[in-house]
Amino acid sequence: MKKYLIILPLFVATVFLSCSDQLDRLPVDSLVEETAYNTVEDLQFGLNGVIGSLSYNYIIGFNSIFTDNTRLGVDNGGQDIGFNQQILNADTGGFSFGGGTLWNGRYAMINDMNRLLTASSSISPDPADVDTYNNILAQTYAFRALAHYELLLYYGFDMTDDSALGVPYVDYVSADATPGRNTVGEVLTGIQSDLDEALALFPAGTTDINFATPDFVTFLRARIALETGDNTGAIAYSNSLIADYPLASFSQYFAMFNEDADKTEVVFNFDNVQDFDYGINFFWNFSGQGPKFEISRELFDLYTDDDIRKTVVLDDAGDDASDLLVVGKYPINSNTLAINDFKAMRISEIYLIRAEAYAKSTQFDLAAADVLAVQTARHISTPDAVEYNSLLEAIEGIIAERRLELAFEGHRYTDIKRVRSITGDGIERLEDLGDCGGSVPCSLPSTSPKFILPIPSGEINGNTVIAEQQAPGY
Numbered sequence: 001m002k003k004y005l006i007i008l009p010l011f012v013a014t015v016f017l018s019c020s021d022q023l024d025r026l027p028v029d030s031l032v033e034e035t036a037y038n039t040v041e042d043l044q045f046g047l048n049g050v051i052g053s054l055s056y057n058y059i060i061g062f063n064s065i066f067t068d069n070t071r072l073g074v075d076n077g078g079q080d081i082g083f084n085q086q087i088l089n090a091d092t093g094g095f096s097f098g099g100g101t102l103w104n105g106r107y108a109m110i111n112d113m114n115r116l117l118t119a120s121s122s123i124s125p126d127p128a129d130v131d132t133y134n135n136i137l138a139q140t141y142a143f144r145a146l147a148h149y150e151l152l153l154y155y156g157f158d159m160t161d162d163s164a165l166g167v168p169y170v171d172y173v174s175a176d177a178t179p180g181r182n183t184v185g186e187v188l189t190g191i192q193s194d195l196d197e198a199l200a201l202f203p204a205g206t207t208d209i210n211f212a213t214p215d216f217v218t219f220l221r222a223r224i225a226l227e228t229g230d231n232t233g234a235i236a237y238s239n240s241l242i243a244d245y246p247l248a249s250f251s252q253y254f255a256m257f258n259e260d261a262d263k264t265e266v267v268f269n270f271d272n273v274q275d276f277d278y279g280i281n282f283f284w285n286f287s288g289q290g291p292k293f294e295i296s297r298e299l300f301d302l303y304t305d306d307d308i309r310k311t312v313v314l315d316d317a318g319d320d321a322s323d324l325l326v327v328g329k330y331p332i333n334s335n336t337l338a339i340n341d342f343k344a345m346r347i348s349e350i351y352l353i354r355a356e357a358y359a360k361s362t363q364f365d366l367a368a369a370d371v372l373a374v375q376t377a378r379h380i381s382t383p384d385a386v387e388y389n390s391l392l393e394a395i396e397g398i399i400a401e402r403r404l405e406l407a408f409e410g411h412r413y414t415d416i417k418r419v420r421s422i423t424g425d426g427i428e429r430l431e432d433l434g435d436c437g438g439s440v441p442c443s444l445p446s447t448s449p450k451f452i453l454p455i456p457s458g459e460i461n462g463n464t465v466i467a468e469q470q471a472p473g474y
Contacts, residue, residue, distance in 0.1 A: 036115075036119070037115075037116070037119035037120070037123065038123070039123065040123060040125050040126075040129040040132055040133050040136070042119075043116060043119065043120055043123065043133070043136045044136060046112070046115075046116050046119075047116065047136050047139055047140060049112070050109060050112045050113055050116065050140070050143065051139070051143065051211065052273070053105070053108070053109050053112070054109065054143065054146075054147075054270060055105060056270060056280075056342050056344065056410060057280065057283070058095060058101065058102040058105065059102065059150070059410040060280055060283065060342070060408060060409065060410040061080070061083070061095075061283040062094075062095045062102075062410075063409075063410045063411060063412045063413045063414070064283070064284070064293070064407075064408050064412065065080060065083040065084050065283070065284075065293055066083050066084070066095070066413055066427075067412040067413050067416065067427050068296055068299070068412070068427055068428060068429045068430075068435065069295070069296055069299050069403070069407055069408065070084070070284065070293040070294060070295060070296055070327070071084075071293065071294055071295075071296045071297065071325075071429070071434060071435040071436070071440075072084060072294075072440060073284065073285075073290070073291030073292045073293045073294045074290070074291060074294070074324065075286060075290035075291055075292060076291075076292045076293065077292075079292045080283075080292065080293075083095055084293065084440055085439055085440055085441065086427070086441055086444055086450060088450055088453065088454060088474075089454075090454040090455075090456065090457050090460075090470075090474045091456065091457045091458075094154070094453030094454055095453070101456060102150070102151070102154060102453075103155065103453075103456050103459065104456065106147040106148075106150060106151050107147075107151070107168075107170065109143070109147050110144055110147050110170050111173065113140045113143060113144045113147075114144075114170065114171060114172060114173045115173055116136070116140050117137070117140055118173050120133070120136070120137060120140075131203040134201045134202070134203055135201070135202065135203050135206060137197075137201050138197070138198040138199075138200075138201035138202045138203075138206070138212065139198075139211055139212050141194040141195070141197040141198040141201070142194070142195065142198040142212035142216060142217060142220075143212060144194050145190075145191045145192075145194035145195050145217075145220065146212075146220060148167070148169060148187055148190060148191050148194075149191055149223070149224060151167045152166050152167050152184065152187050152188075152191075153227065153414055154414075154452075154453045155167045155452065155453050155455065155471070156184055156452070157184070157452060157471070158184065159184060159227045159228050159418075160227075160228055160229045161184060162184050162188070163183055163184070163185065164184045165181040165183065165184070166181055166182050166183055166184040166185075166186065166188075167181055167182065167187060168180065168181060168182060168466070169182045169186060169187045169190040169191075171190060171194075178462075178463045178465045178466070179463070179465065179466065180465040180466050180468075180469055181469045188224065188228065191224065192221075192224075195217045195220065195221065198212060198217055199214060199217055202214055209263060209266055209267060209268055210269050210270075210271040212268070213267075213268075215241060215244070215245075215267050215268075216267060216268045216345065218237050218240055218241055219237075219241060219267050219268065219345045219350065220345075221233070221237050222237035222238050222241070222350060222353050222354075223353065225237060225357070226353050226356060226357060226418075227418060229360075231357040231358075231360045231361045232357075232361075234353055234357035235354055235357045235358065235361070238350045238351070238353050238357070239354070241267065241347060241350050242347065242350060245264075245265055245267065245350075246264060246347070247265055247347060247351070247373065247374065247377040248262065248264045248265040248348075248377065249264075249377065250308050250377070250378070250379075252264045252265075253308050253309070253312070253377070253378065254308055254311065254312060256343065257312045257329055257330070257331075257340075257343075258311075258312055258328075258331060260340045260341055265346050265347040265348060266343045266346055266347075267345040267346065267347060267350075268345035269341050269342070269343055269344065270341060270342040270343075270344050271341055272339050272341050272342060273339065279330075279338035279340075280330040280338060280340060280342065281327070281328075281331065281332060281338035281340070282338060284327040285315070285317075285326060285327065291318075291324070291325075291326050291327070293327070294318075294324070294325040294326060294327065295313060295314065295325035295326075295327055295407075296325075296429065296430075296433070296435040297323070297325065297430070297433035297434055297435055298429070298430045298433055298435055299403065299404075299407060300313070300314065300320070300325050301433075302400070302403070302404060303404060304379070306379050306380040306381050307378055307379050307404070308378050308379075308380075309378055309404055309405065309407070312328065312329055313327070313328060313329050313407055313408070314326065314327075314328050315327060315331060316328065316331075323434075327408060329407070329408045329409075330408075342409075343409070348374050348377070348405050348406075349402075349405070349406060349411075351370045351371075351373055351374050352370065352371070352374065352398060352401060352402050352405065352406075354366075354370050355367040355368075355370035355371050355394075355398045355401075356395065356398050356399075356419075358370065359388065359391060359394035359395055359398060360391065360395075362391070364387075364388040364389065364390075364394050365388075367388055367394050367398065368385075368386040368387055368388050368394070368397075369386075371386050371397060371398060371401050372385070372386045374405055375401070378405070391422065392422060392423065395419050396423060399415055399416075399419055399423070402415055403415070413427075416451075417451045420446035420451070421446075423446075424446055425446055426443065426445045426446040426448060426451075427443065427444040428442070428443055429441070429442045429443070430442070449471065449472045449473030449474075450473070452471045452472065453471065454470060454471050454473075454474035455469070455470055455471065455474075
């Protein structure tokens with residue numbers, strides 16, 4: 001049963017749908033959370049609303065259109081073409097889809113979570129409600145950590161340098177605060193503290209993948225470890241998860257995406273519902289399936305015919321022979337709205353996190369084994385042996401496999417960004433395959449300032465502290 005489509009009382013809905021007032025500094029009633037939340041049930045409604053606002057639309061769309069995973073579609077009439085042209089608009093914090101931005105969306109979510117936590121301190125649950133109350137707090141801490149991590153990943157200066165400028169870490173409610181950037185180390189400390197709080201509060205048996213769980217925490221910590229260069233930690237967290245989750249079989253993988261039916265390898269599932277306007281398919285396609293953006297020819301040709309991912313990634317409306325490569329990973333379904341759940345954390349990603357951490361630790365045989373495990377699960381025939389003899393060879397192979405496995409799942413831009421110091425590569429599109437040319441650039445160098453997103457101009461204009469800390473090049 002879908003869990004987030006809730007008709008809320010007006011006073012609660014107002015809290016959920018309000019802008020991030022501690023960042024936008026809009027007038028607010030400082031007692032609003034105290035009047036909105038009086039019971040554990042109120043807190044549960046609030047939590048459901050917050051999780052429902054966790055849109056991945058910005059991340060999925062940007063990672064595919066800005067990079068080399070898509071090309072201009074035959075039916076594009078100018079929609080979102082600026083992202084394909086790699087134009088980052090400081091007015092919107094780099095990119096915007098459907099009027100929403102990653103910066104504003106995540107900080108609005110953080111604000112709502114801070115209000116929940118503030119209100120919870122004045123509520124004393126009945127003994128029968130203690131587990132529910134603790135779980136609400138655990139969820140809130142876990143998702144606040146996730147939101148700060150995603151902001152740091154896109155807007156922070158350098159995830160591997162604790163002293164580099166990060167993003168504002170906001171764990172309070174204020175109508176007039178003007179937060180500046182915390183350092184990367186300070187933000188990571190806040191994130192890890194929130195994850196510790198979540199682990200301490202989860203009731204026994206918290207396993208619903210549509211919400212945060214202890215495994216959600218471990219998964220996020222594996223991602224953080226990889227991004228920060230903690231290879232030992234990335235391996236340890238990955239080992240813990242791989243022990244408990246199998247890779248989806250050939251048929252299970254197909255059902256997971258084409259039928260939105262199988263969750264065998266899913267650790268966290270964003271349970272999408274109607275009326276939130278989160279139809280992922282429509283980033284690339286019009287409702288009649290005419291493509292605004294298509295799969296890049298380079299990406300499509302990397303899939304072999306016996307790879308189930310090739311069947312999943314190309315929509316039935318597409319045709320390889322006529323070079324119409326319609327994105328089909330989130331297909332139109334019976335409701336015609338493409339309301340597919342987003343599998344935000346999958347165990348195959350963990351295999352590839354561990355492979356990258358092994359490679360960076362010069363354990364090339366183990367790295368190759370993890371890549372081969374993913375390939376074996378996705379191919380009908382037995383894949384060729386995988387062998388790496390250098391760091392560059394291993395990283396190029398692992399990132400290539402991540403491109404195939406995680407296509408249109410919001411990773412390509414950050415993958416290129418993370419390893420560009422090793423590969424020397426930025427974003428490369430192939431003109432001879434029709435993936436670029438004219439107004440669509442074929443290359444973004446690895447040294448480009450566009451690998452750090454700009455703070456939105458509205459924030460810069462209203463916050464004199466952070467105005468001095470804009471990303472380079474904007």
